[in-house]
Amino acid sequence: MDTVIAMKKKSERVRPATFAPYIHGGVASLDELSAMVEQMRASGAKKVKLTGEIVFVFGGTELPHSVRENGKWEQNRFNADVVRPVKTCSAEVFCQNFEQPVLDLALQIDKKFRGVPLPTKFVIGVAGCKRSCSEPATKDIGITAVPRGYEIAAGGASGMKPMLARRLGVVPTARDVVKVIEKIIEFFGGGTKYRRLGVIMEKMGVEEFKASAGIAEYFIGDNNGNK
Numbered sequence: 001m002d003t004v005i006a007m008k009k010k011s012e013r014v015r016p017a018t019f020a021p022y023i024h025g026g027v028a029s030l031d032e033l034s035a036m037v038e039q040m041r042a043s044g045a046k047k048v049k050l051t052g053e054i055v056f057v058f059g060g061t062e063l064p065h066s067v068r069e070n071g072k073w074e075q076n077r078f079n080a081d082v083v084r085p086v087k088t089c090s091a092e093v094f095c096q097n098f099e100q101p102v103l104d105l106a107l108q109i110d111k112k113f114r115g116v117p118l119p120t121k122f123v124i125g126v127a128g129c130k131r132s133c134s135e136p137a138t139k140d141i142g143i144t145a146v147p148r149g150y151e152i153a154a155g156g157a158s159g160m161k162p163m164l165a166r167r168l169g170v171v172p173t174a175r176d177v178v179k180v181i182e183k184i185i186e187f188f189g190g191g192t193k194y195r196r197l198g199v200i201m202e203k204m205g206v207e208e209f210k211a212s213a214g215i216a217e218y219f220i221g222d223n224n225g226n227k
């Protein structure tokens, strides 16, 4: 959906029942995992929302040929200098607290940008509201749905040198979000001596960064989206 669309009021939305099993240390055997899936399926669960990676661990040191060549699942590249899979909150999947729909937008971002080579890893996070369950403030580009559109922040990072993303402002449509991401990636990929976008942001400041990346025109009003 391209614009800020008419949606049901939050009070009219229906949140489906959910159950998030506690998994000690986040590690389960395949038997436990399949038993869990079977029980949930038998009880009527329709889908599952993963909030982190799912990693299968094998007995030996070589990844079996049958997995490498399966042709069905692409492997997540944890150590590649590329745009990583988009991180998305639960928004329309079950949460219903979202200010704008974000699931289609996140899928679009993933399809268009995942795997694009860059000077370093590059993470994009999308959240349906300011509660920020997908932690957009610690992503290279963080998108947060707000009543007037989508707030975009840039330059966040976790890891060795944590940084908080800086707010660039609000854009009115999902199409603008994709356009701004495209331009930031072009700018960042176009050759820089800095390894993280956050360092560029630190050196340039928000307004110079927006002008240099050619994105200033997409934003409405001030940083809060006020005209």
Ligand code: SF4
Pocket: 089, 090, 091, 095, 096, 097, 098, 099, 127, 128, 129, 130, 131, 132, 133, 134
């Ligand atoms: S960020 Fe908001 S919309 Fe997304 S899961 Fe959290 S509370 Fe729900």
